[in-house]
Amino acid sequence: MCRWSELFIPTLRQAPADAEVASHKFLVRAGYIRQLAAGIYSYLFLGQRSFNKIIAIVRQEMDKIGQEFYLPALHPRELWEASGRWAAIGDTMFRLKDRKGADLCLGMTEEEVMTEIARKELRSYKQLPQIWYQIQSKFRDEARPKSGLLRVRQFVMKDSYSFDIDAAALDVSYLKHYDAYCRIFDRCGLKYVVVEAHSGAMGGSQSHEFMVRTDAGEDLVVSCEKCGYAANMEKATSRLRPVDDLPAEGNGKPLEVHTPGQKTIEDVARYLGVSPKNKMKTLAYMADERDPETGKTRPRPVVVFMRGDHQLNETKLSSAIGGKEFRTMQAEEIEQVFHSPAGFLGPIGLKDVATAKDGDFSDGVILLVDEALKGRQNLIGGANKEDYHLKNITPGRDFQPTAYADLRSVAAGEDCPNCGEALRVDTAVEIGHIFKLGYKYSESMGARVLDRNGKEVTPIMGSYGIGIERILTAAVEQSNDEHGFWLPPQIAPFEIVVTPTNVGDDKLRTTAEDIARRLEAAGFEVLLDDRDERPGVKFKDADLVGIPFRVNVGKKVTEGTVEVVHRSTREIQNASIAAITDYFEKLLRPAR
RNA sequence: CGGGGAGUGGCUCAGCCUGGUAGAGCACCUGGUUCGGGACCAGGGGGUCGGAGGUUCAAAUCCUCUCUCCCCGACCA
Numbered sequence: 077m078c079r080w081s082e083l084f085i086p087t088l089r090q091a092p093a094d095a096e097v098a099s100h101k102f103l104v105r106a107g108y109i110r111q112l113a114a115g116i117y118s119y120l121f122l123g124q125r126s127f128n129k130i131i132a133i134v135r136q137e138m139d140k141i142g143q144e145f146y147l148p149a150l151h152p153r154e155l156w157e158a159s160g161r162w163a164a165i166g167d168t169m170f171r172l173k174d175r176k177g178a179d180l181c182l183g184m185t186e187e188e189v190m191t192e193i194a195r196k197e198l199r200s201y202k203q204l205p206q207i208w209y210q211i212q213s214k215f216r217d218e219a220r221p222k223s224g225l226l227r228v229r230q231f232v233m234k235d236s237y238s239f240d241i242d243a244a245a246l247d248v249s250y251l252k253h254y255d256a257y258c259r260i261f262d263r264c265g266l267k268y269v270v271v272e273a274h275s276g277a278m279g280g281s282q283s284h285e286f287m288v289r290t291d292a293g294e295d296l297v298v299s300c301e302k303c304g305y306a307a308n309m310e311k312a313t314s315r316l317r318p319v320d321d322l323p324a325e326g327n328g329k330p331l332e333v334h335t336p337g338q339k340t341i342e343d344v345a346r347y348l349g350v351s352p353k354n355k356m357k358t359l360a361y362m363a364d365e366r367d368p369e370t371g372k373t374r375p376r377p378v379v380v381f382m383r384g385d386h387q388l389n390e391t392k393l394s395s396a397i398g399g400k401e402f403r404t405m406q407a408e409e410i411e412q413v414f415h416s417p418a419g420f421l422g423p424i425g426l427k428d429v430a431t432a433k434d435g436d437f438s439d440g441v442i443l444l445v446d447e448a449l450k451g452r453q454n455l456i457g458g459a460n461k462e463d464y465h466l467k468n469i470t471p472g473r474d475f476q477p478t479a480y481a482d483l484r485s486v487a488a489g490e491d492c493p494n495c496g497e498a499l500r501v502d503t504a505v506e507i508g509h510i511f512k513l514g515y516k517y518s519e520s521m522g523a524r525v526l527d528r529n530g531k532e533v534t535p536i537m538g539s540y541g542i543g544i545e546r547i548l549t550a551a552v553e554q555s556n557d558e559h560g561f562w563l564p565p566q567i568a569p570f571e572i573v574v575t576p577t578n579v580g581d582d583k584l585r586t587t588a589e590d591i592a593r594r595l596e597a598a599g600f601e602v603l604l605d606d607r608d609e610r611p612g613v614k615f616k617d618a619d620l621v622g623i624p625f626r627v628n629v630g631k632k633v634t635e636g637t638v639e640v641v642h643r644s645t646r647e648i649q650n651a652s653i654a655a656i657t658d659y660f661e662k663l664l665r666p667a668r
Numbered sequence: 669c670g671g672g673g674a675g676u677g678g679c680u681c682a683g684c685c686u687g688g689u690a691g692a693g694c695a696c697c698u699g700g701u702u703c704g705g706g707a708c709c710a711g712g713g714g715g716u717c718g719g720a721g722g723u724u725c726a727a728a729u730c731c732u733c734u735c736u737c738c739c740c741g742a743c744c745a
Contacts, residue, residue, distance in 0.1 A: 089694065089706065090680050094738045114737065165745050184745065219669080219743050227744090294744095578703050612705040619705090630704060 099552035100224025115221025115229035125569035142207030153179035182215035209236030265564025286508035288550035300492035310391035314490035339419035355384030356457035422458030560620030562643035
């Protein structure tokens, strides 16, 4: 039996000064975790118990669809060279040298190691499909670790990888993961949403993120309560209401208009007496394009046109230009390249004026127009000339975009793309991610199997992750009050804490021991708070540490009764000592 | 990487401006009284004031450099 008096549960009366979010404060106060360095934490007794229970759930559900491995966290450089990621991943990867001077890194994900095994071992379609998973520490040198366990540099991840003969088979592996993830998060007692996620520049792939809404989250999810539409901000769209175009002025051709000193969208719109919706927003970026032959990168200007009141989503832009690196152009650079003052940049003749000190950009300027401007007429935009704008701009007539693309960030209250209901936007924590990888790793690392025709084919892959810490963190964020937090019994370090109000009283002490012993014999996870502390101290601690139920063994024992406190509601129910195991059987094991 | 804030006993913080050799509450140890929502009394232990250098008769305090942590932003395979 676990006796509090013998355990190390260092609760804190006050939260550490540097903790901001609820989960961070409470996990430290409750003695679950201690910080070692920025983004690096030790898990103490209670934390580790909760962790082990989460991991057990993950393992049980994953064993239904796959096989558990355990891979090294220390990887040789050559492995990551093979996939091209040694160079592609920047400072986020921890790198080190061994005594011989050879480069190593700490694994931040394990596509390479798994694919290496597949490459060496898989020979035939008969061996497919395979789903391999592991539960292991991952290392990422985050630019800014934050919020306790929410964003850390070492964490435990369940990562799995599927190998299939073709896309249809991958769909099956993907769906298995989708379902397994739902079972895992359901069993962990989390309220989550599954959102469509953008699948990167690889094209054609599918991706979903499992998100828990919380203020502490760093991601944005867009959702519709009416029809169930849900997507993350990088993927979300909304249905736009029609906008009345301005009437053509003059001869209908682009018409210069003097706008002295009017640089921002709002200024110009107000000055000309029009809505920002009739204005074009011009954003200039410089992308680094890699020449496939020389391997050199060269800068390539990317100019984006948005509706005046819309916001660009940089992730969407990144996808639209094929995942190239890009940065915003500085004002001087804009003048240098386009011979136009920043603030008056516009689409007409832009390619003609584009030059650079060391070359001509005229054939290289990418003009991207947001889909919201498709079919619009008589817009107002910059004239590439100090203090002048143009009226009557009609995309497709007055200038030819390189492409139309969805580049816009959705705003709360816009119309759902499916049903038209107002969308909501929430911050959320990503607890799981499933992703159809395609052929990226199997191709680059040379994994091949023979198909049923004896032809060599490349298996198609998926990768899937769950952040163990984030399950605990999300659960705490989801269920806390000013006194502490409560975890779902399935992932709580203990299900029940038995609290004799005074261990100096033999009757109370022996009754509490008896209750704890019987509950434990009935299969419950019980913590007996046998400390020689005043009741107030024990109640405060019990409320703090995340255990969902408490049995107060106090004065009512003379009547054969104890109190059961439901932590989530703080409701108190009297229960018969004789029937205490029945009480919890009904409460915690209703299915039996 | 840019901007902001903070490092003083285990925790929360005061002292710094105006230099004189360190304090409170909580926690901890001993004894006693207590015992249903973080008790009380008495006694006690514990601090290189993040580190280095400098100014000064004298530095937690002033100056320079540096390390660490937190927050906002950038970044996020």
